[in-house]
Amino acid sequence: MKRLVILGAGTGGTIMANQLKKELDDKKWGITIVDGRKQHYYQPGFLFIPFDQYKPEDVVKPIQQFIPEGVDFVNISVDKINAAQHQVVLANGNTLLYDILIIATGSEIAPDETEGMQGEEWGKSVFTFYDFEGAIALRDKLKNWQGGKLVVHITEMPIKCPVAPLEFAFLADSFFKDKGMRDKVEITYVTPLSGAFTKPKTTETLNYLLKEKNIHIETDFAIESVDNDNKQILDYGGKSVPFDLLVTVPTNKGSQVIENSGLGDELNFVPTDKATLQSKVHPDIFVLGDATNVPTSKAGSVVHFEAEILTENILAYIKGQKLEEEFDGHANCFIETGGGKALLIDFNYDHEPVTGTFPIAGIGPLRLLKESRFNHYGKLAFKWVYWNMLLKARPIPFVKARMSIAGKDYN
Amino acid sequence: MDKIISGKNISLTDEGFLKDFAQWDKDIADALAAENQIVLTPRHWEVLTYIQNEFKNDVPLSIRKIGKSGIVDIKEFYQLFPVAPLKTATKIAGIPKPVSCI
Numbered sequence: 001m002k003r004l005v006i007l008g009a010g011t012g013g014t015i016m017a018n019q020l021k022k023e024l025d026d027k028k029w030g031i032t033i034v035d036g037r038k039q040h041y042y043q044p045g046f047l048f049i050p051f052d053q054y055k056p057e058d059v060v061k062p063i064q065q066f067i068p069e070g071v072d073f074v075n076i077s078v079d080k081i082n083a084a085q086h087q088v089v090l091a092n093g094n095t096l097l098y099d100i101l102i103i104a105t106g107s108e109i110a111p112d113e114t115e116g117m118q119g120e121e122w123g124k125s126v127f128t129f130y131d132f133e134g135a136i137a138l139r140d141k142l143k144n145w146q147g148g149k150l151v152v153h154i155t156e157m158p159i160k161c162p163v164a165p166l167e168f169a170f171l172a173d174s175f176f177k178d179k180g181m182r183d184k185v186e187i188t189y190v191t192p193l194s195g196a197f198t199k200p201k202t203t204e205t206l207n208y209l210l211k212e213k214n215i216h217i218e219t220d221f222a223i224e225s226v227d228n229d230n231k232q233i234l235d236y237g238g239k240s241v242p243f244d245l246l247v248t249v250p251t252n253k254g255s256q257v258i259e260n261s262g263l264g265d266e267l268n269f270v271p272t273d274k275a276t277l278q279s280k281v282h283p284d285i286f287v288l289g290d291a292t293n294v295p296t297s298k299a300g301s302v303v304h305f306e307a308e309i310l311t312e313n314i315l316a317y318i319k320g321q322k323l324e325e326e327f328d329g330h331a332n333c334f335i336e337t338g339g340g341k342a343l344l345i346d347f348n349y350d351h352e353p354v355t356g357t358f359p360i361a362g363i364g365p366l367r368l369l370k371e372s373r374f375n376h377y378g379k380l381a382f383k384w385v386y387w388n389m390l391l392k393a394r395p396i397p398f399v400k401a402r403m404s405i406a407g408k409d410y411n
Numbered sequence: 412m413d414k415i416i417s418g419k420n421i422s423l424t425d426e427g428f429l430k431d432f433a434q435w436d437k438d439i440a441d442a443l444a445a446e447n448q449i450v451l452t453p454r455h456w457e458v459l460t461y462i463q464n465e466f467k468n469d470v471p472l473s474i475r476k477i478g479k480s481g482i483v484d485i486k487e488f489y490q491l492f493p494v495a496p497l498k499t500a501t502k503i504a505g506i507p508k509p510v511s512c513i
Contacts (some may be wrong), residue, residue, distance in 0.1 A: 220495040236489040267480055
């Protein structure tokens with residue numbers, strides 16, 4: 001009996017467990033999935049909690065609920081991987097041997113990477129919505145906040161869901177308008193990038209929306225520290241931005257397990273072949289989702305597309321065949337723009353987001369890179385799709401792993 | 412677009428990055444630095460050489476990586492290339508704009 005071990009029962013690990021359970025011959029292969037947590041979070045929902053649009057209970061379910069029958073679930077944290085011995089060491093000292101290892105340990109926030117971020121003002125005027133507890137704390141803060149300078153801030157790239165801080169700024173604009181206090185709030189969006197987004201056409205659209213919503217943007221800002229005494233953020237170049245309420249996205253890092261195992265880069269992301277998703281160092285290790293260093297967005301849609309291709313590749317690897325299926329970096333992201341509207345962007349390693357129709361060329365019903373109500377309903381409907389189809393690896397109609405260029409307006 | 416830099420015809424991207432590293436030389440670096448109000452010192456050259464070597468080895472560049480390089484810390488990197496240092500330094504070094512930002 002051979003053993004396939006999956007580390008992490010988040011989005012990527014759970015989808016892989018469900019797909020491989022269907023594909024692998026259970027007389028030859030046993031599947032084990034390891035995760036020390038008890039809960040599975042619908043992470044895209046964290047964005048809506050501060051504005052009280054989602055309740056905390058909407059975004060959390062028991063982790064075990066999505067692990068298929070016949071897959072061994074080990075509910076213990078991982079200490080490290082001994083890649084040379086093909087072995088995983090658990091926090092309780094037990095070990096698991098593997099013939100194939102899938103790393104799906106994700107990324108997490110590391111506010112301690114920035115001087116002063118977790119200082120006196122942390123939880124008072126400095127918040128993040130990038131984890132469950134942070135999103136709830138921010139909701140409680142916003143309930144009674146009287147207004148002032150709201151600064152929405154990205155510490156450094158890459159981050160999980162790179163459009164989420166922009167969405168936060170847009171939703172904040174709507175939120176304060178609805179409360180009749182928009183005139184009391186000055187919103188500034190502070191980014192280490194040179195524009196609102198990394199891709200030119202999307203940046204153009206987003207800059208227009210920022211202007212329309214009277215949100216100031218401060219670009220090329222590389223934070224050095226949070227000055228708790230004077231309530232401002234300082235950058236290495238000597239710039240400063242004052243705040244009454246700072247909503248920051250701290251540095252994102254791969255799991256501590258990766259660091260313990262000596263398998264990561266300087267941010268604990270695993271060097272991964274961007275087309276096959278195989279580790280660049282160990283052929284019996286595959287990586288997906290936020291844990292990789294591949295140059296595409298860290299997002300749920302990406303891990304969903306990766307899972308389909310990784311499944312084909314693992315089957316090929318088992319048969320001793322060449323890994324031919326190629327991941328193209330496909331990402332598909334809704335961007336909430338406030339007022340019950342959203343944008344949708346669809347892109348990959350080679351093609352930036354442009355206007356067009358999705359998922360059916362020429363028909364839609366969704367519109368790319370244009371605000372619409374229908375896109376917003378798409379985003380809300382996705383929560384149901386996530387819990388009921390995506391995690392269980394049920395195919396989502398019309399949406400393909402490889403990006404289609406049909407229906408898109410490239411010049 | 413093409414542009415005459417230190418007497419040579421150089422192909423640049425819309426953002427002013429060299430399209431072909433083969434066209435780069437030290438005079439071009441000096442000229443690009445001057446456009447960014449920088450006079451290159453031996454310290455600058457240590458950083459530029461490091462950046463070029465990392466690029467040749469296919470290592471993705473980021474400000475954090477340069478801060479941990481042992482060549483400069485982030486503070487000094489900003490003193491050497493005050494505005495958007497990673498972008499400015501890669502431009503002067505003649506290599507493509509870093510894709511560390513997804």
